[in-house]
Amino acid sequence: MRPCDIVDDIKKEAHQKYGKEFKNEPVTDTGYPLVPITIFLSADNTAAGEVSEEILWRLGDPAWEPKAVAGRFCQDMGLPAEKEKEVEGQILYALQPFLKWKDLGGRRLVLMKIYARNGSEVLVDEVVWNLNDPLSTSYAYAAQMCESLKLSFPWFEAVNEYVQRRLDEYIQDLREDPAAVDLIEPEAGKPIELEEGVPRVEKYETENDYEAERKKRRNQRKGI
Known part of the structure; x- marks a missing residue:
């Protein structure tokens, strides 16, 4: 199984698949805070066996859309397309504690x-x-x-x-x-x-x- 490389490479194809505009602009780690997101699929749910991956989500980056990232995640991990909805749900759940965050400009x-x-x-x-x-x-x-x-x-x-x-x-x-x-x-x-x-x-x-x-x-x- 190939390692998940979402943090470094969100591909244009994943966004086009869902009709989302893809802006090919450089994004640095300092530009968007990185928060950990854990995705877990039990062995009973996948032919590939148990999947447990932690990705770093670029909070506030408009290019990071849960549905598109779920599609890319399944693509990278060799999972069938029908698993995308479950992965998207886990991403949305994991993001709940961070939804109120708005950049105040530097530390406060x-x-x-x-x-x-x-x-x-x-x-x-x-x-x-x-x-x-x-x-x-x-x-x-x-x-x-x-x-x-x-x-x-x-x-x-x-x-x-x-x-x-x-x-x-x-x-x-x-x-x-x-x-x-x-x-x-x-x-x-x-x-x-x-x-x-x-x-x-x-x-x-x-x-x-x-x-x-x-x-x-x-x-x-x-x-x-």
């Missing part, structure tokens, strides 16, 4: 305190977050925290929802009121000081509700 670093509540407990953390990194998703962060701290699925849902809401607020503020976002730029060789003892899970106490105070300050600033 913020020092974000996380205070995600799940019932009578909260996850407390403090992280330096690049708002312009498509790989920095709420989904990935929540999964990492649950793995590191051995947290249950309800925690994943709570953390994912909280972080995504915070990221949406940051992006909204950057577009509507950039001065309201405290962007940071670390000095070379000088680490950023973070809160000690994080991440941690602690008992929720109303009088120490960081999130309630944060929302209050934000609403006052926006005149709500």
